[in-house]
Amino acid sequence: MRLNHLTAHELKKKMIDKEVSCREVVQSVFSRIEEVDGNVNAYIRVEKDSAIKNADEIDKKISEGEGLRDFSGIPIGIKDNICTKEIATTCASKILENYTPIYNAEVIERLNQQGYILTGKLNMDEFAMGSSSENSFFGPVSNPWDITRVPGGSSGGPAASVAAGEATCSLGSDTGGSIRQPASLCGVVGFKPTYGMVSRNGLVAFASSLDQIGPFTRDMEDCAALLNVVCGHDRHDSTSLDIEKPDYKSFLKDDIRGTKIGVPKELTVKGIDPEVKNAVDSALKIAEDMGAEVEEISLPNLEYALNVYYIIAPSEASSNLSRFDGVRYGFRNKDADTLRNMYRKTRSEGFGDEVKRRIMIGTYCLSAGYYDAYYEKALKVRTLLIKDFNETFSKFDVLISPTSPTTAFKKGEKIDDPMTMYMCDVCTVPANLAGLPAVSIPAGLSASKLPIGLHIMGNVLREDNVIRTAYALEKAIGFKNFPKI
C-alpha cells in the first residue's frame, strides 16, 4: 500500500523502525496532491516547502534517536477556517481572500508541540455554511469516490483529502454536522467532541454555541490519538471546559457486551436511501451479535432539531460575521464614496449567496418584534431537546443512526434548493444543539461504490462510550476501501 494511504499509527511505526523517512512520507502525500487535487480541489493552499523542511527536521531527530510523538512528522491538513499564523486563512470566502492571521489557533499550537507537518489549508463551504462544499470562493470540492459528486460539507476538503490520500489526517469544524456528514460521504472517520472539549480559540466563528473542532482520520485509533492532542482546557476560550481530559486511546476496546444502544426512530427519516438504511441495520445486527442491546426509541423533540438549528445558527452567524466589514482587514470595495456604501458593497461582493442568506435569516430572527417568536423560542426548544437527551442517556449508552440520509449526491443537485440541502443535516444537528460527542464511521459501500456512514452519539463527556462502540463496530465491519481516483 502506498505510504499516503497508511494511518498515522502505521506511519509512526515505520518511521521509528526506520523503514521509511518522514521526508518520504511527506513527499508521498504531496505527489498524491499533485496527482489528484486538480480534480478533487481539496486544498485552497498547499504548504509544500515548509512541509519538506519540517520533515527533514523530524528525520534529523529520528537519526539522533529522539522519540516520536503520535503525530510527529504526520502530514495533516487544516480546514481553512482554523487560524494559522502567517499562513492565509480564508474561510473559502472572497472577503478573507488575502487575510493572514497574526496568531495560531489553540489546536495548531497543540499540533505544533507534536511536531506535525502542515500539508496545507483545506477547502470548505464558505464560512462553514453548507452541506456540499459547493459554496467555496475557490471552487467546489469533488468526492474522490466519484468526482461528479459532492464530498459533503462544510468540511469537504478535510474529508476528501483524507479519503483520497492527500493527507493522513485533517482537522475540520462541526456546527451542525460539518465533520460527520462529509466523513460519511467520503468513507472516513469524523469525530465531533463534546462542546467545550476543544478550544475554539482561533476557529473563525460560524455559530459560537455550536462550533466544535474535530479530527478526520482513517480509523478510530488515529481518531482517539488526535483527540488526545486537540482536546483540553484553554483559558483563552471561556466556553472551554476546565476538566481533566481522559486518555481517549484507553477507550479503544473491542468489547461492547451489555452496551445499550438506542435507535431514535425520528432519525430514520422519510426519504432515507434504502441502501443507507440496510447498512445501518446490518451494523446494528453486528452490534447485537457482539452482545450489545439494541432498542428503537423516540425523542419527541428531535423532530424540531433542524428548525431550531436553522434559527440559532444563522442568528449567531449574523452577529459573528458582522466583523467582516472591510475596515480593518480582508476585502474592501474601494469605489464606495460613503461609509454606508463601503459596508454595503464590501459585504455584497465579499460574501457568497448562502452566507448572505444565513446573515439575512439570522438578522431577521434577532430583530425587535421577531426575537421572541424565533430566537427565544428556539432556545426553549433547544432546552427541551437537551432534556430529552438527558432522559434517554439515563437508559442508553449510545444512540445510533445513519449520519446522512443518502450517499453522496451529484454536484448541482441541491444547490438551488436550500431546504433540501438543509435536510442533509437532520441526523447530525441534534448533537450540536445538545453539545454531545458523536462520530461517523464508514459502514460500507453502496452498490454504486459510494460510502455509507454510521452515526454514533453519546452523552455529554461520554466519549468513552462513543469511541468503544465505534472501535468495536469498525473492527467488525472491516471497511478498508480507498477510492480509485
Next chain:
Amino acid sequence: MMNGIKTEDKYESIIGLETHLELETATKMFCGCRLSFGEGKNINTCPVCLGHPGSLPVINRLAVEFAIKIGLALNCRINNRTIFHRKNYFYPDMPKNYQISQYGIPLGVEGYLEVNMGDYVKRVGITRVHMEEDAGKLIHIGTTGRISESGGSIVDFNRAGTPLIEIVTKPDIRTSREAKHYMTSLRNLLLYLDVSNCSMEEGSLRCDANVSIRPTGVEGLGTKTEIKNLNSFKFMQKGLEYEIKRQKKLLYSGKEVVQQTRHYDNDNQITKALRSKEEAHDYRYFPEPDLVPLMIDNKMVESIKETIVELPEIKVKRYRDEFGLSLYDAYFLARDKKTADYFENCLKCFKDAKIVANWIMGDFSALANKEKIHISESKVSPEDLCRMLEIIAGGSISIKIAKAVFEEMFKTGKSAVDIIKGKSLEQISDSSEIEGIIEQVIKDNSGTVQQYKEGKKKAIGFLIGQVMNRTRGKANPKIVNKIMSKRLE
C-alpha cells in the same frame, strides 16, 4: 394654556441620566492588552480587541471586582448570576461591529445615591449598574477635526475594549441643578472607590440624559428625548436647560415633543436632532455565546465590601460626631476624597480638627481656587500646614502674619519656619524688648497718654497700635496689652 397664561410652574422636567465610566484596570475588559494613556496609535491592541477572526473574549476579573465595588457603593443589589449580551451595530470604531454589554441581567440593580443639594437631600434611584466595553476612537483627518469637513477618518483601537461601567438612574431628577449635583456626587463617590480617574475632559466619565416634561402634579411620563455629549458639568447644565426650555416651548405652542436622540452643540449652546425613533438602531441584543454566565457568590461580594474605604456619607457623620464640625464643614471636607485625605493627614500631626478645618476651608481653598488647583496638588503638604499651625499655637506668630506666611508657603513651597526666619517675622514676646518700645511710644505720644489718664480709656488702642507699627506687627499683642496697661496705671 387655555387662558393664555404661561407660567414656569405649569410643567416640570423629568431627567434620567446614563453615565459611562472607564475603569482604570491594568488590562482591557476581554483581553490582556494594557489600557492606553496617550501612547502611539493602535499600540495596545491584539486579535481580540481588533476583532480578528477566531479571537474570543475572556472576562477581566478585576473589572468585575471594580463593578461590584461601584454597585455596592451605590447601594445596589448584586446579582449572583449575570450574563453578557451582544449589542449589534455597524460603526468603524467597533472592531466586532457588536459591543459586549450586560443587557438582560446587569451586575447591580435597585440602588440609590443621596445627593446633598445644600438645602435638601435628593435621593436618586439607580436602575442598574452594568459592565461593557468601550469602542475605539475615530480621528477625522483635516484641520477642524469635524467629520463633515474631513477628507477621511482613521481609527485608533487603543481604547477599544477598555472596561466601561454604565450607571443608569431612575427618572428621579427634576432640574438641571439636581442633575449637576448628582453628577458631582457620583464623581466624588467614584473617586473614593479608586476605580477610575473620572475625568470628564479626558472622556473617562461621560454622560447622556433622557429628558421629558409633564404638567406639574401629573403621574406618568411625557415623550422623552435623549441628549448626547453632555460631557462636562457646564455642558450638562446648559444642555439640559436648553432642552427643557425647548420642550416647554413646543408644548406651550400646542406642538408635540418628538421622540429622538439629540446632540448638545456647545458652540451654539443648543441641542440638535441626531436621529428619530424610526431611525433608531435595532441592536438585536442576544446572549453572548462566547461567554458563560458570570457567577458572583456572596462570599466574593462580602470580601469586596471589606475593601471599600469609608465613603462620604459615613465620613460626614463621623466628622460631626468626633470633631464637632458643622454639617456644612463636614460635608465640605468629606465630599471629595482628596480633600478628606488631606484633612485626615493633617489630623495625624495636629490634633485640633476645627483649626485644621478652618484653614483648609478658608485661606487654603481660596488660594487653591484662584490657581484652579486642588489643595492636595498645592506645594503645601499636610505636614507643612501642621507645622505652621503649631507655630501659631505656640504664640510665635500672630494670625495676621500667619496668613501672609501661608500665602508665601503656598506660592513658593517653602516651610513656615524658613519664611519666618528669613523675614524675621517671629513674634516679639520678650518683655524687656517690648518694654523699651513702650517707653519710647509713651514718650513720643504724651498727649495721648494724658487723654488716657483723663479717663479716655480707648486711647490705649492707639498706643498699642503704635507699638505694633514700630515692630512691624511682630510684637505679641497680648504681652503689649498687658505691659501697656500696667505702665499707664
